Amino acid sequence: MSRIDLDLAHSYKPNPKEDGDYALLPLKMSFEDGGAYALLGPSGCGKTTMLNIMSGLLVPSHGSVKFDGQDMTRATPQQRNIAQVFQFPVIYDTMTVAENLAFPLKNRKVPAHQIQARVGQIAEMLEMSHQLDMRAAGLSADQKQKISLGRGLVRPDVSAVLFDEPLTVIDPHLKWQLRRKLKQIHHELKLTLIYVTHDQVEALTFADQVVVMTRGKVVQMGTPEALFEQPAHTFVGHFIGSPGMNFLPANVTDGALSVGGLGLSADRELPAGDLKLGIRPEYLRLVPVGAIGALPATVRQVQDIGTYLLVTCDVAGQTLKARLAPDTTPPAVGDRVGLQVLGEHTCYYKNEELMA
Numbered sequence: 001m002s003r004i005d006l007d008l009a010h011s012y013k014p015n016p017k018e019d020g021d022y023a024l025l026p027l028k029m030s031f032e033d034g035g036a037y038a039l040l041g042p043s044g045c046g047k048t049t050m051l052n053i054m055s056g057l058l059v060p061s062h063g064s065v066k067f068d069g070q071d072m073t074r075a076t077p078q079q080r081n082i083a084q085v086f087q088f089p090v091i092y093d094t095m096t097v098a099e100n101l102a103f104p105l106k107n108r109k110v111p112a113h114q115i116q117a118r119v120g121q122i123a124e125m126l127e128m129s130h131q132l133d134m135r136a137a138g139l140s141a142d143q144k145q146k147i148s149l150g151r152g153l154v155r156p157d158v159s160a161v162l163f164d165e166p167l168t169v170i171d172p173h174l175k176w177q178l179r180r181k182l183k184q185i186h187h188e189l190k191l192t193l194i195y196v197t198h199d200q201v202e203a204l205t206f207a208d209q210v211v212v213m214t215r216g217k218v219v220q221m222g223t224p225e226a227l228f229e230q231p232a233h234t235f236v237g238h239f240i241g242s243p244g245m246n247f248l249p250a251n252v253t254d255g256a257l258s259v260g261g262l263g264l265s266a267d268r269e270l271p272a273g274d275l276k277l278g279i280r281p282e283y284l285r286l287v288p289v290g291a292i293g294a295l296p297a298t299v300r301q302v303q304d305i306g307t308y309l310l311v312t313c314d315v316a317g318q319t320l321k322a323r324l325a326p327d328t329t330p331p332a333v334g335d336r337v338g339l340q341v342l343g344e345h346t347c348y349y350k351n352e353e354l355m356a
């Protein structure tokens with residue numbers, strides 16, 4: 001296993017001139033030895049480009065890739081000693097499950113007794129022990145992809161295992177199980193795992209550190225908790241969470257804060273000028289209209305989602321969503337209510353970046 005340092009940018013165009021010409025804007029970041037990481041972002045944000053640069057399938061147009069301090073920018077995937085798992089199964093149909101799992105070890109001339117022990121361990125972790133002697137050809141797409149996952153994890157000496165949306169072909173129930181399983185496997189095998197996905201639940205369940213990307217830019221690398229509590233960029237606030245963070249225009253003039261045109265007393269020092277106030281639906285509180293520090297709002301929609309109530313309100317022409325406990329007495333559509341937007345969980349953004 002290795003620590004991976006990236007200090008690079010990448011453009012697929014020969015003479016990139018503006019930001020839009022880059023699939024990856026200049027970035028500098030490290031993946032620690034033994035960590036579980038997810039690269040998360042919408043389609044086209046540059047996740048696969050970053051993964052391919054790490055694996056050696058792609059040479060960055062600018063900068064370097066280092067493994068344990070050694071320059072690997074132009075090294076092949078074999079020289080980097082990387083294992084990769086793709087969206088679709090890459091296995092040999094004519095081989096048994098055991099033979100498929102053993103293949104990467106046999107290729108590297110690992111002694112037979114070690115192969116047998118490791119294949120047994122991986123099969124047990126993936127709950128495939130009873131299928132070891134079955135031919136892969138007879139298995140479902142789900143089961144074949146589990147073999148691919150196993151093949152990715154079977155070598156204990158790899159620098160890292162890279163997963164590119166590996167659960168795409170898996171049915172939803174098994175997907176849920178495998179996400180948790182992979183996290184458990186990470187704790188047991190202590191491999192460096194890097195997992196590409198556009199699905200926040202997948203990323204947040206699996207990874208200790210999530211790298212959030214948008215339009216070729218890494219906007220935050222942090223724990224799932226940090227992404228939830230302190231989104232470094234409005235994109236992260238909006239992208240993480242269900243629903244995402246609420247934002248309201250705010251302004252500070254002569255030390256006085258106004259939100260949605262109403263003067264409120266800020267609980268912290270804020271820079272002068274236009275800001276955005278961000279508050280998660282989980283932290284937005286409904287209070288009686290006219291309560292001190294509350295913004296007047298009109299209820300537009302009340303949805304019972306089962307585990308919570310989702311209340312949509314209008315505040316000075318902006319839409320805010322509040323997640324309330326399921327046993328809360330719901331307001332009625334059209335009710336006038338107060339919304340408490342200030343509190344310890346409230347975030348402030350200037351030019352989309354977290355300020356306070």
Ligand SMILES: Nc1ncnc2c1ncn2[C@@H]1O[C@H](COP(=O)(O)OP(=O)(O)OP(=O)(O)O)[C@@H](O)[C@H]1O
Binds near residue numbers: 041046047048
């Ligand atoms: N081989 C290529 N040649 C030219 N442009 C490319 C190439 N591969 C990707 N791109 C462009 O680079 C940008 C980043 O693509 P990338 O595949 O890395 O994103 P992604 O986040 O992995 O998206 P997806 O989840 O859809 O695969 C996109 O604008 C894409 O169109």
